[in-house]
Amino acid sequence: MNKAETEWGDLMRAANRGDAAAYNRLLAELVPVLRSVARRGLVRAGLAVTDAEDIVQETLLAVHLKRQTWDETLPFTPWLRAVARNKLIDAMRRRGRRTFVPIDDFVDALASDAEEPVVVPAKLDEHLQNLPEGQRNVVTAISLNGASIREVATRLNMSEGAVRVAHHRGLAALASKFGIVRS
Amino acid sequence: MNTDDLIRGLTADLTVSRTSLERLFCYALLPGLFVALILFAAILGPRPDFVAMMGDARFMFKFVVTLSLGACSALLVWRLARPGAPTQMRAAALGLVVLVLVAGVAVELATVPRSLWAARLVGQNSVVCLLSIPLFALPILVFAILALRRGAPERPVLAGSVAGLFAGAIGAAIYAAHCPDDSPLFVACWYGLAIAGVAAVGGIAGRLSLRW
Numbered sequence: 417m418n419k420a421e422t423e424w425g426d427l428m429r430a431a432n433r434g435d436a437a438a439y440n441r442l443l444a445e446l447v448p449v450l451r452s453v454a455r456r457g458l459v460r461a462g463l464a465v466t467d468a469e470d471i472v473q474e475t476l477l478a479v480h481l482k483r484q485t486w487d488e489t490l491p492f493t494p495w496l497r498a499v500a501r502n503k504l505i506d507a508m509r510r511r512g513r514r515t516f517v518p519i520d521d522f523v524d525a526l527a528s529d530a531e532e533p534v535v536v537p538a539k540l541d542e543h544l545q546n547l548p549e550g551q552r553n554v555v556t557a558i559s560l561n562g563a564s565i566r567e568v569a570t571r572l573n574m575s576e577g578a579v580r581v582a583h584h585r586g587l588a589a590l591a592s593k594f595g596i597v598r599s
Numbered sequence: 600m601n602t603d604d605l606i607r608g609l610t611a612d613l614t615v616s617r618t619s620l621e622r623l624f625c626y627a628l629l630p631g632l633f634v635a636l637i638l639f640a641a642i643l644g645p646r647p648d649f650v651a652m653m654g655d656a657r658f659m660f661k662f663v664v665t666l667s668l669g670a671c672s673a674l675l676v677w678r679l680a681r682p683g684a685p686t687q688m689r690a691a692a693l694g695l696v697v698l699v700l701v702a703g704v705a706v707e708l709a710t711v712p713r714s715l716w717a718a719r720l721v722g723q724n725s726v727v728c729l730l731s732i733p734l735f736a737l738p739i740l741v742f743a744i745l746a747l748r749r750g751a752p753e754r755p756v757l758a759g760s761v762a763g764l765f766a767g768a769i770g771a772a773i774y775a776a777h778c779p780d781d782s783p784l785f786v787a788c789w790y791g792l793a794i795a796g797v798a799a800v801g802g803i804a805g806r807l808s809l810r811w
Contacts, residue, residue, distance in 0.1 A: 431613060444603075485751045490685075555608060
């Protein structure tokens with residue numbers, strides 16, 4: 417717990433200063449934890465575990481888009497837990513559950529069922545198809561094909577700044593397409 | 600798109616942000632405050648004896664209460680916009696402001712003869728008070744909610760309400776410069792009602808627009 421706490425906090429601080437490698441490592445380390453949390457939540461609510469990866473991806477998008485709301489002087493795990501809980505509750509509500517999901521067993525999730533096979537999610541691809549063409553092309557090239565910003569700029573004959581903006585807007589639009597529940 | 604692809608995409612989108620959330624909130628307050636002050640100058644203006652009253656304890660008490668309410672609400676709402684951040688101390692500070700108001704009311708009741716209580720409570724201008732405070736608070740609330748959308752409040756209704764409390768308190772501080780009623784009895788009752796109304800509007804706005 418404490419190890420993860422310090423390590424994640426350090427990685428996030430480094431990311432806030434522009435260290436992409438640290439950021440990449442942090443996100444990769446969060447995935448098994450978020451996956452386990454999502455699965456447990458779904459099981460507890462009696463829902464299909466196959467949706468877990470959608471929730472993981474939605475949470476990662478929220479972590480990314482809201483990372484500024486983590487105060488560097490405060491511990492990282494409570495922030496992550498609150499973000500994950502918010503996204504889990506959202507997902508449950510969309511599936512018609514209104515139960516509150518406690519996430520106390522947050523970090524012991526790490527060790528347990530992280531190695532189960534991952535169901536490839538459908539939602540994100542669906543949302544991706546609904547993006548405006550420019551954003552879709554940029555997000556696809558960077559995320560799916562692993563192109564760099566510069567390569568995409570050359571290929572699509574755009575400036576690097578414009579690629580960055582389109583990519584960011586595309587990601588933000590993906591996050592919002594998961595839908596905000598108004599109950 | 601599998602999760603590894605998404606992480607690659609998110610990493611490529613990493614940028615260094617120069618402005619902290621708090622500074623952003625401060626910037627967002629300026630336009631709302633500006634509009635509120637323009638409205639104040641155009642519609643009411645300060646009371647004629649404003650400068651002469653600067654030493655008056657009751658007159659000053661209105662500013663002490665409203666401005667400290669505004670400051671404590673702002674500090675609390677900043678925390679509410681950050682997931683998992685502790686809020687107890689700041690909520691307690693807000694409670695302290697209410698205690699100060701209660702103390703002011705107690706002193707007023709102790710020093711003013713019972714026969715004057717009703718007149719002090721009703722005052723001369725309660726309708727103007729009830730209309731003006733929300734009017735000045737509204738532009739401040741709009742910009743505060745817009746700024747909060749950059750945050751990630753876990754409890755959108757609560758965050759919206761505290762933003763409303765903040766806007767209402769600042770609106771009340773502006774109105775206090777015009778208000779001819781200085782008794783803490785009047786302040787507790789009518790200012791309180793007006794601010795509570797703005798807080799309720801803030802709560803609704805939070806519910807509608809602060810989900811993330």
